[in-house]
Amino acid sequence: MSDDTRDAAGSRPLPPTGGVEPAGPPSAEQSASEERRQDGRRASERRPTTIRRAIRDELAEEESTDEFYAETHPQEHRVTPVIELDHVYLGFDRPILEDVSIEARKGETICLVGESGTGKSTTLKLILRLLVPDRGNVCIHGEDITNLTFEEALDARQHMGMVFQSAALFDSMSVFENVAYPLREHTALDDDEIEHRVREKLAFVDLDPDQVMGQLPSQLSGGMRKRVGIARGMANNPEIMLYDEPTSGLDPLSTGTITRLIMKLQRELDVTSVVVSHDIRSVFRMATRVAVLNERRIAFFGTPEEMAASDDKYLRDFLGGS
Numbered sequence: 001m002s003d004d005t006r007d008a009a010g011s012r013p014l015p016p017t018g019g020v021e022p023a024g025p026p027s028a029e030q031s032a033s034e035e036r037r038q039d040g041r042r043a044s045e046r047r048p049t050t051i052r053r054a055i056r057d058e059l060a061e062e063e064s065t066d067e068f069y070a071e072t073h074p075q076e077h078r079v080t081p082v083i084e085l086d087h088v089y090l091g092f093d094r095p096i097l098e099d100v101s102i103e104a105r106k107g108e109t110i111c112l113v114g115e116s117g118t119g120k121s122t123t124l125k126l127i128l129r130l131l132v133p134d135r136g137n138v139c140i141h142g143e144d145i146t147n148l149t150f151e152e153a154l155d156a157r158q159h160m161g162m163v164f165q166s167a168a169l170f171d172s173m174s175v176f177e178n179v180a181y182p183l184r185e186h187t188a189l190d191d192d193e194i195e196h197r198v199r200e201k202l203a204f205v206d207l208d209p210d211q212v213m214g215q216l217p218s219q220l221s222g223g224m225r226k227r228v229g230i231a232r233g234m235a236n237n238p239e240i241m242l243y244d245e246p247t248s249g250l251d252p253l254s255t256g257t258i259t260r261l262i263m264k265l266q267r268e269l270d271v272t273s274v275v276v277s278h279d280i281r282s283v284f285r286m287a288t289r290v291a292v293l294n295e296r297r298i299a300f301f302g303t304p305e306e307m308a309a310s311d312d313k314y315l316r317d318f319l320g321g322s
């Protein structure tokens with residue numbers, strides 16, 4: 001863990017940057033869209049692609065997460081965000097993130113999307129304080145975590161549950177021991193309390209504790225392994241959950257199960273989450289807001305409804321073109 005931890009003092013200056021990237025001149029396609037808008041409807045409404053249509057149908061079918069959130073947290077916009085990246089810059093051998101600002105309020109599910117290598121996992125590591133920014137601040141409950149000591153950072157991390165891309169279970173340990181691991185490491189719970197907690201978390205992720213506790217990860221399906229990963233991530237009852245591609249490599253049914261679980265954590269436990277995902281349909285189901293990373297910057301940060309309605313060329317291409 002400490003291998004990954006960088007010292008802010010070791011940061012390198014990054015090339016000068018401006019503000020939000022300026023929009024280029026309108027393309028022929030954009031001009032055509034303007035024409036199509038003259039009948040009073042947005043171009044995106046006139047020519048929805050299959051994916052965009054599916055997204056809209058899905059949003060219309062059930063109460064969307066952002067609507068649910070607005071109803072259940074009417075005053076939340078006045079409260080200090082639980083997670084805030086404020087004008088963050090980070091580079092390794094080259095700049096990765098430039099002027100990145102996103103926030104997650106209590107009980108929100110922020111989905112972070114973007115092409116491969118744009119810095120999504122890096123952003124999660126900044127929140128976990130496994131990395132520190134070259135410039136800018138990362139705040140949890142309004143407190144800047146950039147200058148925490150190693151011990152303080154460990155303590156801050158106890159309030160966060162991380163679900164890794166590959167589930168990252170310990171192969172030689174049983175499911176029980178995997179979920180119990182963070183409890184043994186970071187709490188003073190006795191054996192009975194640990195077993196009670198492990199059973200509770202496995203049941204929450206819809207696994208039968210009696211059936212799976214003694215099994216090894218290799219005996220489980222990919223979807224079940226992901227669920228065990230979530231049970232382990234939430235074992236400490238964290239108020240923040242971070243997921244790195246929780247549905248990658250899963251079939252559509254298992255993807256739906258994991259998406260519902262993440263929504264369940266939000267709706268029943270009011271957990272604040274950041275979910276990195278490539279699966280745009282599950283993003284639209286579970287996100288209160290979506291952040292899109294493109295070319296080191298936040299290209300969009302808003303609700304799924306706003307994203308689906310956007311005429312921005314990059315967003316439209318990202319959602320399947322039009």
Ligand SMILES: Nc1ncnc2c1ncn2[C@@H]1O[C@H](COP(=O)(O)OP(=O)(O)OP(=O)(O)O)[C@@H](O)[C@H]1O
Nearest residue numbers: 004092093096114115116117118119120121122123
């Ligand atoms: N410790 C590191 N040292 C040097 N470069 C790194 C390090 N970690 C990440 N990078 C680089 O930073 C960039 C962003 O990496 P990151 O893993 O955050 O991307 P990502 O958006 O999560 O991609 P993917 O969708 O493929 O998982 C990549 O070019 C990666 O090679």
Ligand SMILES: [Mg+2]
Nearest residue numbers: 120121122244
């Ligand atoms: Mg990644």
